[in-house]
Amino acid sequence: MYTNQFSYHRVNTVQEAISLLQKNPDARLLAGGHSLIPAMKLRLSDPSALVDISRVAELKGIRQRGNTLVIGAMTTHSEIEDSALLKQLCPLLPEVAHIIGDPAVRNRGTLGGSLAHADPAADYPASMLALGASMKIVGSNGDRVVDADNFFTGMFATAIGSGEILTEIHVPVKTAGVGMAYETMMHPASRYAIVGVAAMVRMSGGVCQEARVGMTGAGHHAMRLSGLEAAVTGKPLDAATLSAACKSLVRPADLLGDHFASADYRAHLVDVYAQRALAAAAGKA
């Protein structure tokens, strides 16, 4: 549990961080440190330098800009959990933040850190997909905005390029008739998702007008359940519809499996939790 030697830099601005990343190609950004530091202690990760961005003021805070909620990447889970603005305009995120780790983890861990790390079992990615969020990424050549659908590219892999920083997460403000929910089975030890499904539905006259469903935990990275979205759109989200729609949503061959939960079992859980998440979302719409 002892890391290799590394240098440590605490920065105050995004620009400072970017220039340090350019000077040290194998440097890593340090946010809350709840994934990176354990990996370094186990010597699974061995960066020569850490660039600590946890105190960069411009990366903090939650604010509304028109129909978009802008969340700074260094906003902690507990700030999201407690945000009155989010509870009103995007209740899914406080709900998800509330079940991450324990209070100590939530006080240090950040939304941006979690998304950039892209752990296949992390909770947030499913909700980013369900919400239709997008991520602002800044590098030396300026900035760009990437949709959640294109952000998670693989196991621990994202659209963030080398020398770039995820600075903001943009989430649409909840509109009339929208309900959202996250349902998960968490591993009893790590409290990471074995399977987690986030659903966002827009209901009108008892019929689903739009559905977005994101799944995490079971596969190599978070992904949309597009087939399911199509199957329930235009229908009432009653038990019979959901039960019929949530069958064999994913193939076990595409999933992860381990001693605690096999791929077959996870595939079954995706069906169960997709159904529960949609039902819960519809109930809140």
Added chain:
Amino acid sequence: MAEVTKMIGKAIKRREDPRLIQGRGNYVDDIKLPGMTYAAVVRSPYAHAKIKGIDVSRALAHPGVLAVYVGEDMLDINPLPAAWQAGGVKNVAVTPRALAVGKVTHVGDGVALVIAEDRYTARDAVDLVEVEYEPLPAVVDARKATEPGAPLVHEAAANNICMEWECGDAARTSAAIASAEVVVKEEIINQRLIPTPMETRGSLARYDVATGEFTVWMTSQAPHVMRLLLTAFVFGIPETRLRCIAPNVGGGFGQKIFCYADMAFTMWASRKLGRPVKYIEDRSENYKTSTHGRDHVTEVELAGTRDGKVTGLRVKTWANLGGYFSTIAAGIPTTLYGRILTGVYKIPAAHCKVWGTYTNTALVDAYRGAGRPEASYLIERMMDRFAAEIGMDPAEVRRRNYIQPQDFPYDNGLGLLTYDSGNYEPALNKALQMVDYQNFRHEQAEARKQGRYLGLGLSSYVEICGVAPSAWIGAAGQGWGAGLFESANVRVHLTGKVVVTTGSLPHGQGVETTFAQILADELGVPYEDVTIEWGDTLAAPFGYGTYGSRSLAVGGMAMHRSAQKIKEKAKIIAAHMLEAAPEDMVFENGRAFVKGSPDKAKTLAEIALQASLAYSLPQGTEPFLDETTYYDPPNCTFPFGTHIAIVEVDPATGKVDLKRYVGVDDVGNIINPLIVEGQLHGGIAQGVAQALYEHGFYDDEGQLLSGTMLEYAIPTAAMLPWYELEHTVTPSPVNPMGVKGAGEAGTIGSAQAVMNAVIDALSHLGVKHMQMPATPERVWRTIQSSKQAAD
């Protein structure tokens, strides 16, 4: 005269907590000595391999590295000792050396030792030691290890069998089974658990070049025993050349009872280098190389009559001992398991056969409850199996087989001492009342109609506390080769302050508080005036240490007896001061006076002053109030109780929700209800966790797949329900205070309550048994296969 406030029975907060909770304790890793060096171990990535060569040159050349040693360097010291030596029993004890020589037997086995100026350098240099291995096939399962063709862990142990042991009456049991109306059979696995104390283990050794004496600070539950084992057996030096100190110890659960390689190699390296050497294992090392618990494979048959009487119990158990023999490994699945297998029931014929086997896994030894949770789980699971088979209510089956109050002292026929006292039915009745049993059955039936699976599990347990009587545990048939008495010295200093030094020591039990409560009442002094000293071989003259729920029933009784001796002497001195006859004196509430004249009393402080100044003492009386007792009880104590768990199983996912947990425990008289409750809470958490969460799991190659806390699920508050606990009180006749002990009861009573509840929830599907832990996938698969079987 104002009545002195009695401390015994009071729920006072633990005096040790303010410093421990605020991070102001003093643990081994807090200790820093001048010139201290740091050790790190090169550990085997293979479960089973020959060591073909070790190249330490790159590590030695690394700046800051002082030395690198391999197993061959340390051949001048002996392997660690095996303390279990049962007479007339096959026992091939192959114990670990300070470092492996020639081959490794489990992942994490120590191969080389790096000593460096700081901990990071030592860790860096571990990666620079090049070890060439020749991997060998591995075996990890206790029963498979005995099958023909299984890889051999040690040449000396044919078929990997370390020991073979049995108890009970084989012929009578066979006859009972052959003639039984009903026989239920099961294969029951008690899975491997990893104890996970909050503080990992470690040693800090200092060799004094001038005197040739060692001091070792260690994370130990038994420092006096370690001194004996390390000197007399490992180093072959006089016992007096080693001082062992256990400072604050952050949890043990049994794992810190044993003699470990790091104690030996830090001592050896410190002597070699003339500098102190510290080794603190990290969590991964703790998981891979410190002892694990349980890991039994058992074939069991229970025979009985259609009207619910159990007539026979036959058990065959393969107990996994791991890659080497740990200090008292074989004593756990024998003395503390086989001999209490019939539990709270009067079973006329029982027999138990045990094979202790070597496998390519971490060593297995005592873990909270040690043998008794395995026994208790087995019989309680089988009582439910039997009840289901004959269609009788599980509470009623238990009732019909309980040992009755008039049967005590009760001999179960398995070579145990007699059960001291018990009254099992009131605890059951109280627990059933607390859950409103009849109403629950109604609720369960209604829930099933709606497709909800509710279940209730019963567990009536008895356990062995105050593990001692030297005449029993040390006898040839038990094989512990130890006395297990306990010592306590009590002194009343000149200022009236009371100091107790004891061989019992805390690693979370709160005995500083409990012991001070006893002394305060016995000597009639303020609780604050009593200091408890422990953990240092220079303090207490000898001690067997803390395990087997023996601190109170053995260690506490030693100081209770010393207090009586102090009072006797105080009366003699007070008589002299009052010019009275000693036989006319009484001692009450801290004062000695002539019977009938309490107004003219001498306080203990006044007597202590007289005894310490010593210018005027009765003829033949030595100065000072100072009494030592070596207390060896006549028997163990046998706490008991009934626990009930209520669960709901999610039919769609198999996830178990533990909704209620009710316990009625009888631990004899209670000194501090708050501490007893705390011990039960923690104990139940560990039993619940065995039922639902924990599994020390190796793959077929011997890799530990539950090797980090990301995979190995220890219970947290968020995973447990609100406990509803009550007591009955049946004092123990074994000791003058009537106490039994509470350290392990919670663990021993709980796992089967939860598993019986899970299986009860699925009983309408035809489910009869399921192995632990009841993880969601295992439960879901059980539901699926039951449904398929029904189709």
